[in-house]
Amino acid sequence: MKRLLGLALGASALALLATGGAMAQDAKPVRxxxxxxxxxxxxxxxxxxxxxxxTVLHHVGPHYSTLLxxxxxxxxxxxxxxxxxxxxxxxxxxxxFKLHENVKFHDGTxxxxxxxxxxxxxxxxxxxxxxxxxxxxxxxxxxxxxxDKDTVVFRLSAPNSGMLSILGSPYACIYSAAKLKEDPxxxxxxxxxxxPFQFVEHVSGSHWIGKRFDGYFRQGxxxxxGFKAVALSSTALINALAGGQIxxxxxxxxxxxxxxxxxxxxxxxxxxxxxxxxxFMASFNTRVKPFDDIRVxxxxxxxxxxxxxIQPMSRISTLKYVSSxxxxxxxxxxxxxxxxxxxxxxxxxxxxxxxxxxxLAEAGVPNLKFTxxxxxxxxxxxxxxxxxxxxxxxxxxxxxQQLVDTANWAQRRVSGNFSVIVDVTGDWxxxxxxxxxxxxxxxxxxxxxxxxxDHKIDEMFQAQKLEFDPVKRxxxxxxxxxxxxxxxxxxxxxxxxRLLPLATKIRNYPVVPVHNWxxxxxxxxxxx
Amino acid sequence: MNFATALxxxxxxxxGAWQKIIRFxxxxxxxxxxxxxxxxxxxxxxxxxxxxxxxxxxxxxGDMLAPPSWEHPFGTDNFGRDILSxxxxxxxxxxxxxxVSATVGSSLxxxxxxxxxxxxxxxxxxxxxxxxxxxxxxxxxxxxxxVAMLGRNLVLGFDLNLxxxxxxxxxxxxxxxxxxxxxxxxxxxxxxxARVAGYSTRRIIFRHMAPNLMAPYLIMLTAxxxxxxxxxxSLSFLGLGVTEPSPAWGLMLAGNAVDFxxxxxxxxxxxxxxxxxxxxxxxxxxxxxxDWLDPKSRLR
Numbered sequence: 129m130k131r132l133l134g135l136a137l138g139a140s141a142l143a144l145l146a147t148g149g150a151m152a153q154d155a156k157p158v159r160x161x162x163x164x165x166x167x168x169x170x171x172x173x174x175x176x177x178x179x180x181x182x183t184v185l186h187h188v189g190p191h192y193s194t195l196l197x198x199x200x201x202x203x204x205x206x207x208x209x210x211x212x213x214x215x216x217x218x219x220x221x222x223x224x225f226k227l228h229e230n231v232k233f234h235d236g237t238x239x240x241x242x243x244x245x246x247x248x249x250x251x252x253x254x255x256x257x258x259x260x261x262x263x264x265x266x267x268x269x270x271x272x273x274x275x276d277k278d279t280v281v282f283r284l285s286a287p288n289s290g291m292l293s294i295l296g297s298p299y300a301c302i303y304s305a306a307k308l309k310e311d312p313x314x315x316x317x318x319x320x321x322x323x324p325f326q327f328v329e330h331v332s333g334s335h336w337i338g339k340r341f342d343g344y345f346r347q348g349x350x351x352x353x354g355f356k357a358v359a360l361s362s363t364a365l366i367n368a369l370a371g372g373q374i375x376x377x378x379x380x381x382x383x384x385x386x387x388x389x390x391x392x393x394x395x396x397x398x399x400x401x402x403x404x405x406x407x408f409m410a411s412f413n414t415r416v417k418p419f420d421d422i423r424v425x426x427x428x429x430x431x432x433x434x435x436x437x438i439q440p441m442s443r444i445s446t447l448k449y450v451s452s453x454x455x456x457x458x459x460x461x462x463x464x465x466x467x468x469x470x471x472x473x474x475x476x477x478x479x480x481x482x483x484x485x486x487x488l489a490e491a492g493v494p495n496l497k498f499t500x501x502x503x504x505x506x507x508x509x510x511x512x513x514x515x516x517x518x519x520x521x522x523x524x525x526x527x528x529q530q531l532v533d534t535a536n537w538a539q540r541r542v543s544g545n546f547s548v549i550v551d552v553t554g555d556w557x558x559x560x561x562x563x564x565x566x567x568x569x570x571x572x573x574x575x576x577x578x579x580x581x582d583h584k585i586d587e588m589f590q591a592q593k594l595e596f597d598p599v600k601r602x603x604x605x606x607x608x609x610x611x612x613x614x615x616x617x618x619x620x621x622x623x624x625x626r627l628l629p630l631a632t633k634i635r636n637y638p639v640v641p642v643h644n645w646x647x648x649x650x651x652x653x654x655x656x
Numbered sequence: 657m658n659f660a661t662a663l664x665x666x667x668x669x670x671x672g673a674w675q676k677i678i679r680f681x682x683x684x685x686x687x688x689x690x691x692x693x694x695x696x697x698x699x700x701x702x703x704x705x706x707x708x709x710x711x712x713x714x715x716x717x718g719d720m721l722a723p724p725s726w727e728h729p730f731g732t733d734n735f736g737r738d739i740l741s742x743x744x745x746x747x748x749x750x751x752x753x754x755x756v757s758a759t760v761g762s763s764l765x766x767x768x769x770x771x772x773x774x775x776x777x778x779x780x781x782x783x784x785x786x787x788x789x790x791x792x793x794x795x796x797x798x799x800x801x802x803v804a805m806l807g808r809n810l811v812l813g814f815d816l817n818l819x820x821x822x823x824x825x826x827x828x829x830x831x832x833x834x835x836x837x838x839x840x841x842x843x844x845x846x847x848x849x850a851r852v853a854g855y856s857t858r859r860i861i862f863r864h865m866a867p868n869l870m871a872p873y874l875i876m877l878t879a880x881x882x883x884x885x886x887x888x889x890s891l892s893f894l895g896l897g898v899t900e901p902s903p904a905w906g907l908m909l910a911g912n913a914v915d916f917x918x919x920x921x922x923x924x925x926x927x928x929x930x931x932x933x934x935x936x937x938x939x940x941x942x943x944x945x946x947d948w949l950d951p952k953s954r955l956r
Binding site: 363382384385387388391437439440443444504507510511513514515517518521528529530531 | 713714715717720734735736808810895899900901912914915916918919
């Protein structure tokens, strides 16, 4: 009996070793395969510089390189992409980048610093007809120079502690200077970069195909033979994942969809998640009564039971975290104890609602009624708005929801044609210098629709931007965030989870909070 | 029978409304069933604030996705909202929107059809070509276009523009049918007599022709109430009709129900049955009315 047991144990050990060995062997990247993934929408432009949506970068991103990029393995650290190394002057006004040599464009021409210079110049000073969606983010960049073919120099008008992150924007694709000189708008029509994949085909409304670029400057990469991005509606995406027609989706799915996909795909699919960058808020038009009254705004934020609602909301939507403007896991995030002291983030909802009713009565609007503008019936806009409406009912506020399509929503937001609007961020990074920039006074922010002007916020923002000591900077950012939450011109509530369905054969794809871009697709490989 | 006999004949008994209804129910049992169902739904909707066990819009996360039980006979949705309560309140939306839209559309259509038939000639030609254009568009497409163009206009909790959007596709359909009937009535001797007697056009149309078009009008009306209910549900399903958190049958089938129907099939079963029952009942009623009001029918 003992002998038999010993034999069994030995056999098991051998089997384990073999399996471990096989797994170890399996962990070695394998070349080949086509990554087949879905995208909930087609690209509204092919030009990275004019884009602000994941639907663009999920298609064109793999074809381009950027100067710097976020390190997926050590998020949110910034590493070089085209930049091999860099130095920063002591006064933080000069950033000097050395580029990799022998970087080729897909047409065979060699990249030089002039291409980088011309691309950033296009962002900073777009020629007529060119849309530069992120121009204001580079407000501190005074000039970009290319003193030699491998060196790019950025000169700033003022120090900016977030400059490396800003320069690492996934939207700052590097284009060919020669082609830009011929036609500054060529990127809107032609996809030609230095990225790991070369453009093959785009059939609008159907698919987008890229193939490995054998001249990619990183030796041995990419591992994949190519990729195919399939344009599908949100519902069709889930069906396609469940049916096995696609192997991944990089924006994220809802928990209910996860169950369905798992039930269909079984062990051939896995789910990985990270805190998302989608912060859902309600923004108030402070140009319109009674939302110009801070008591009313504060009442509305106090009424919402964030902590009590998040657990059930996470079961029925992609909203999973109570969050202020910084992602809870971010290095500059407010500590929880501090967050819970802010209006709307306390744990005692009864006391908060009593205070809310008192504030409304004091402001003369005890039975407040208004219209909430919401963007379509999509996830998670629909459940988020429903939750807010229900919470506001608890303090006697009647809200009618008006659903509009995305274009209409964006237009209303920009033009101020709303009283209260469901608002959302989808930042591609988390440096406070651009995350918090949208909360600057309306007269200086590119993205504050509320009409609220408070130059104390602007001063506090400047102070954190000029602070390079991480500890001191965190204190300044926390103070800024606290102040903005207290003014309640925009009311952060919940943050999304980035829940990614990935076929188990897809390897080496670390999931990070950012969904706007795919990340480093050159290092993805597929097990046989 | 001669004049003297006629004078001495017993007077014809005028039947009361109840007697007519009872005769209808006996002659048209399916139609009666449809009528009863519709009445029950309408009464349930009207009394919803008193009979609904829960507030239809109140979120209760503790009860989310609960299956049918004594506490929640139709179960709850992903927000813990009681589905029975939402169906009862939704009945108001469905039946009022259906009734008002169909009435507005049918009445307008009848007026256009009648005018087209009476005036004839170039007027008839022009009107019918416009009707042809509208008839060539699928009803849902026409309603979608109107809703998209007009936006929302809430009055007493009801979207007037939505009512209009549902009514407009009804107009050409009713106009075409009423015109056909009106054309034959126009040739009747009593209409000629009224014309010869010098009565005004308005009097001839409203007092001599219109009453004789009540049968086709009522039949079309009941048929289009069913269509209107379905159309309202479709528009709400597409996000263009009633919006959350207001309870509406079509809305209950959209969005969340699509996401959760595997875990909680009751989220789509009960609203689906409610819509089907309402549409079926009105269709039964309309078919029975058509048979009942057909002068050639021996069922009366």
